[in-house]
Amino acid sequence: MDIKKFVTPEIIFGKGAIEQVGESCLRLGAKKVLIVSDDGVIDAGWLEKTIHCCRQVGLNYATFYNITTNPKDFEVEKGRQVYEAEECDAVIGIGGGSVLDVAKAIAVVATNGGNISDYEGVDQIDVPLPPMIMISTTAGSGSEVSQFSVIVDSKRRKKMTIISKSLVPDIAIIDPYTLTTKNHALTAATGLDVLTHAIEAFVSVASTPLTDVQAKNAISLVAQYLRPSVASRTNEEAKTAMAMASLQAGLAFSNAILGAVHAMSHAVGGRFPLSHGEVNSVLLPFVMEFNFIAAPKHFLYISELMGVDVRGLTEVEAGRKAIELVRRLAEDIGAPQRLSDMGLKEEYIKEMSLIAIEDACMITNPRDITVKDVEYLFSQAF
Template identity: 40%
Template sequence: MTTSTFFIPSVNMIGAGCLAEAATTMKGYGYKHALIVTDNVLNKIGVVAKVQALLSDMSIKSAVYDGTHPNPTTINVAEGLEILRQHQSDCVISLGGGSPHDCAKGIALVAANGGDIRDYEGVDQSAKPQLPLISINTTAGTASEMTRFCIITDVDRHIKMAIVDKHVTPILSVNDPELMAGMPKGLTAATGMDALTHAVEAYVSIAANPITDACALKAVTMISQSLRHAVENGNNMEARETMAYAQFLAGMAFNNASLGYVHAMAHQLGGFYDLPHGVCNAVLLPHVQIFNAKVSAARLKDIAAAMGVDVSKMNDQQGADACIAEIRKLAKDVNIPAGLTELNVKEEDLPTLATNALKDACGFTNPIQATHEEIVAIFKAAM
């Protein structure tokens, strides 16, 4: 076994009502002025005001940047940075799902290191820790509140940059399922399938280790048991809390074992067509695993078992087939689109998307390396 390093925020709070506890912890850290990075929906429905009131009670002033786009851009990072500098904020709070978290990471990283967010594309390109980041999560999916991954769309190149950097890890993550109750069905489904993708890709990754394996398989089981319930009834707090833990476990897995071609390919679809990340992952997941089954059948069989399939009488290939069938069934049950054609992906764009996917850092840990033709073929199969 090769050596492994395990990255995770130093403090992580999970469970109904933990938001108030987080505000007290922030006071203890001695911060005076926070920049809250969020989106306009969370601002409109009053979630931002709720967080600001909690901070105010702790004598922490706050400014708000609510311009985060669903696929956060280089422009969003620059705009947020401008507000941070105006107010001389000493910490950043991200509030929302993966988009505000990633945007906030970009802002906090450039605030401390200077330059432009594009300078940090790739792995560990920054010299010093970002401004302290507290991530308050409102979705059960991306796990961006606890990872060292930051995905930013470069508006000039129309690609998503993968910034994988130990310095973008938040110092405190907060998963309060009470903040997740209002999530619409479509978002619950997409973010839940994103979490499943994290767990599956981490489990078949060439960088997997016993810690990430344990996290990934437990996440798969919990998502299989709870995602349908969370989508069906958003106020089912037991399902919401289970999904909050599951997506966190999946985050622990991929934050350390990394990902694979599902993410490398989904990033291109998101950057090129501005599509929802979780939906792209969900559509691509079975097709990439069919490709991976050539070398990962035994691991995919383990995932089928974690999803509740009786694999005792199956060989590895049958187990892999059962895993792929079960993933498709879950996606269909939560109303994920059947293919990329429904998302208006154009066949003539596939060669360009494949070229960019092969450059994405997430693909380097896929269990088997693909040619350009093979990536195009997977995209085609997913149409």
């Protein structure tokens, strides 16, 4: 039988949804939660809001917020120490992908022991995790609904991809109002990450009808609403649409996995402190060019979803429009166009390619790929 699975947490979506966090923790039986965040979340006032909601329902809490853009294994260990010292029994993550990934990783090592590197790969987690509530404050990572956690191994200078159904949070809270505190550059970078999630999930060899419907709607929403969301912090319609796009792209890639763009950007992010979304935005059109022959009909659908009238065009002509549209969107919102624009040097191509080819995300790329292919794609992106 051709059996498909689709995993998802309970989802609370809408303006003001963050106010549900305290009650959500109580429903899961939490007595004391570790709230994981970062400086940006604190500056925007969302940590204070979360603490207020916990206090309102009489829930005890501790906090941990020493997290960097591409979070490291030693940050996870520090968070674990706080969790244990404070005798917590649940985890709240509030922030972007880095924060949510660390929150999940803390839950792993707090219950399963050892180092987070012990859980690299697929289905390496044996002991059930404590209750996890994830609150996304960026329309970007999709970590609030995914079975992924990506953490840098500081010794190997490599991003570890941890994949397990155990990492799917119990409750995901998505409040579009939190997006109003992001600047235009972060809005652009995280929005292009959403688009990358959706496109890679849609063309993944592990895609299903359940993931396709999520991915396709996310692509359409990004095409319509990312530009106005970047243009205005107060455009409520655009923020709500991008929050939904991020959620749906997250559901899609959590179940269909990803591809070469993410494998390559993980290699870059493990070595250099660069924005994951911006690296994705540079790599995406080049990888789309490479993957095109593996799924031309899918690319035709992407063109349609992004607003192209494909009548009168051949499948190839229509499909290639998708690559042009992705490039134009990135240009319009001011995203970097080349890796060299971000300060990378070509001398690192071989090293990054060897790391990328071993990434778990390569398994579901629609076209067979070699390390030489990866080197070529990196060189094109410079």
